[in-house]
Amino acid sequence: MTYSIAQAAEHSGLSIDTLRYYERIGLVDPPARDSGGRRNYSDDDLGWLVFLTRLRTTGMPIRMMREYAQLRHRGAATAGRRKQILFEHRASVRERIAELQSCLEVLEYKISHYEQIEHTFVEGITA
Amino acid sequence: MTYSIAQAAEHSGLSIDTLRYYERIGLVDPPARDSGGRRNYSDDDLGWLVFLTRLRTTGMPIRMMREYAQLRHRGAATAGRRKQILFEHRASVRERIAELQSCLEVLEYKISHYEQIEHTFVEGITA
DNA sequence: GTAGGAGCTGGAGTGCACTCCAGGTCAACC
DNA sequence: GGTTGACCTGGAGTGCACTCCAGCTCCTAC
Incomplete structure (x- = not known):
């Protein structure tokens, strides 16, 4: 095909x-x-x-x-080096995921901060 | 300071x-x-x-x-829009993490493939 | 009072990963 | 046999996010 x-x-x-x-x-x-x-x-x-x-x-x-x-x-002889590249790359991808997750927490925190502002605002109206 | x-x-x-x-x-x-x-x-x-x-x-x-x-x-009046930006961005970060995790699986698979090759090779020597 | 180092400005240059373009070929259909 | 549409080539252009540079000022320490 x-x-x-x-x-x-x-x-x-x-x-x-x-x-x-x-x-x-x-x-x-x-x-x-x-x-x-x-x-x-x-x-x-x-x-x-x-x-x-x-x-x-x-x-x-x-x-x-x-x-x-x-x-x-270059064939089978280079398999070791190729594996090593993937190995190192896997480590960097894992690091990247961890980094993103830690930034995500900051984002969550900020968003909850905005939600609190909104909440206060609504209370201000109804009070 | x-x-x-x-x-x-x-x-x-x-x-x-x-x-x-x-x-x-x-x-x-x-x-x-x-x-x-x-x-x-x-x-x-x-x-x-x-x-x-x-x-x-x-x-x-x-x-x-x-x-x-x-x-x-521009101050407090724009808080809603700012929250929305963070909200949308959070979604895209989550998507990105998911994407990375799925690629990580492919990487794991490839690496295990290389490990199998090595294993076979060692067996070939010791046999 | 001068040498050195940090900082200043406007603007040019860099690296990456594409993306687009002009001008052409080729096969198929009407 | 003419038009259409997919594909071809070499090369130029793009967008992003910096990064570097020349030539300058200012403060500090000797």
Whole structure:
């Protein structure tokens, strides 16, 4: 099964321009082409694209994704290093979640502060 | 108690340049100045700066922080709108956390995959 | 009184990750 | 065979959030 660039974009959630951009910078291997020179993405290509979007969503910088892509290209011998990258990235994602949760608490506090103001205001009216 | 720009930077975790930049774009009110024209940040100024860093950490875009800052400047009448902004932002932070957590699962899965490869490899050696 | 260091200003430059564009090709349908 | 629409290329442009710089002033300590 092969997919046009529009279908690959649809499936991965990336834009067509971003797909071509990722190819240019070496994040994805150039996909096969049809007789007219158009890209034909394979299921494997799509799988990799989807994985990339996960890494991107978690804030991995493109240069690190590229390093990972290049290691992957060099085969099984690089599995250790790839695992290490994911390992470190997992730690940073966990940190990020913790950071967001702590900021969330500040937000909760502020919101409750506004709710208290509103409450006081309503009491002021009814009193 | 007042603070130099270096102290304000230290306390807020923002750089000196960023403090001046935030002032230029209207994110923070111009602080008082000493006789030599140097900025003197008050405790209130620092509190606001710290709150801004929380919003920034959670990914609030600067234009939204600026809207909030402007509303704040207009006083109590805008409290409702400010609360609404925080409310909506809280929802987006929660979504972001959920998104990160779901990507974290993919990462866990990938890492366990690499661990399985290593395991197989070790078995291959010892067998 | 001068050397050094912190701070000042307006404006230019940076890095990231896209996003858009002009001008072209190609296949299919009417 | 002409039009339409998807896709192609290389390269330029965008938006965000800083970050850096030159050239200056001011205060302090020697």
